[in-house]
Amino acid sequence: MSSHEQAVASLISQLAFSFDGAVLGAALAYAAFRTIFRFKATSNALLKIRCAPYIRVADLRSLLEEDRSDFADEPIVVIRGAVEARSSADGRSLKGLKNNALVSQESGDKAVIIERTQTYIYHEWRGLFGWTSDLRAIIGRSWNKKESTSMRTVPFILIDGGQWPLSDFVIVNMDGSKHPLPLTTVYHQLHPINASPYTFLQALFGHEYPVGLLDEEKILPLGKEISAVGICLLNNGMPEIKACKDLPFFLTEMTKDQMLLDLAFKSKILFWSGIVLGSLSIGILGYAFVSNLNKWKERRQRRIQESTSAASDDSTSQIDLEEETGEVPDGELCVICLMRRRRSAFIPCGHLVCCQHCAISVERELVPKCPVCRMAIRSSVRIYAS
Known part of the structure; x- marks a missing residue:
């Protein structure tokens, strides 16, 4: 450090x-x-x-059509099924099952969600004049956007994989969902970045400069078994599930247990x-x-x-001022200030050599001692002449 x-x-x-x-x-x-x-x-x-009930896709429609008094207005269910493009359900009697699925550029797999992330890797050398980069690394590092993400999606459904296309399906509504997705990484590679003259100046003054680009591609492939947790209703006669904001999961690889x-x-x-x-x-x-x-x-x-x-x-x-308005004989002057009359005697030595003001000053010292005999004193007492 x-x-x-x-x-x-x-x-x-x-x-x-x-x-x-x-x-x-x-x-x-x-x-x-x-x-x-x-x-x-x-x-x-x-x-x-x-x-929440944990059911198959084939049993979902009958569950939603039942008049269940124990259900809330928006019942929450857990459904386990395989991913399939929605186009296969809309036009399965006319064309093939995988009409409008996305295709990964790197792996060639068919998917319904493709997420491409590019992250810049920055050099941490501070340079000759880079002492201010310490504060920037603590405070301002998160302000610089170093990651760009692009996502492509197509409407998709969940099916019973072994019985499709004879079984039923449930439409997955992704609107408003900010939950993490069960994506699979199919491409992960670090690309070097060529230096430029401006990069030399950045390094000289201690500024961050990119040295590599991490390229990642994640997909939600067709046929992957996942669980959907959310609010399920019939929409125009079709079962549809959407995310619930109060739940930490929506689409996940985990089972209910x-x-x-x-x-x-x-x-x-x-x-x-x-x-x-x-x-x-x-x-x-x-x-x-x-x-x-x-x-x-x-x-x-x-x-x-x-x-x-x-x-x-x-x-x-x-x-003291009132009492000392007149002349004070030399033998009765305070030995410290030589201005006021002697009025206070020290205890235990008993010497009457100081005025009351100087006696109080002596008492406040760290180690109070009598100015005449140098004996340690405890206090002083004022002497009144009768």
Whole structure:
């Protein structure tokens, strides 16, 4: 780690532990609340998937046409089937089964979804003048767009693979779905990028410059067995399934049992993480509150003592000025200031050699000693002449 990275890390740690850890406690409390909300969402999704029927495509139509009082307005089901282009269902009595499927450029496989991703790989050398790249690597790296993704899709359905085209099908509605897709990687290659004169300047001043292009192609091929989890309804007499925003899955390779195990494990992790983060945040915030409260009390008490001492000094100076308006014999002058009359005797030595103002100053020293005999003193007492 370079010196600049160490400085940034030190600044972040000082900010986190400022106010006796109050900032760190607040951050942990925020993380605990986020974890609790995620645990609640995961638990609700687990309950919905557990209660959802797990059926074949052939049995879906009869299930939807039944008058079931235990179904909600939008029933959630889990369907297991094979991927097929929708054109094979629309025109299966006229033409072949794979009319409008997409074809992968690299593998030649027929698919209904093709995703092409190009990611630029950047060099991390800081160059001769690249000390500012440390901060850019921490703060601004995510601002630069280094990845481009293109996706092509065609309408597709799920079928019972062994019985098609004699079995029924369900239409997959991808509108509004942002869930991850069960894609298969068919092409993955890193291409070098030729350097240019501008690349030399970028390297000289420590700016990032691309050195390679990672090209990937993923597809959802025909015939792949997947599970669809979502809201299923009849649309113009055709069964159709669409994504549910409250569920973390829509199209997945996992079966219902595997999804339940995955969600149960995640819910346990989130539950205990929320408890640990919440306990740490409560402890740190409690310590920070008590510590800052004690500091506030100490500052308040110190201000009170300073104001009292200032008032005492003012009154003492006023008394001394009133008493010393006349001439003071040399034998009665304070041995420290040589201006005011001797009024205070030190304890335990008993020497009467200082005025009250200088005696108080001697008492406030780290190791107070009598200015005459150098004996350690505990306090002083004012002497009044009768």
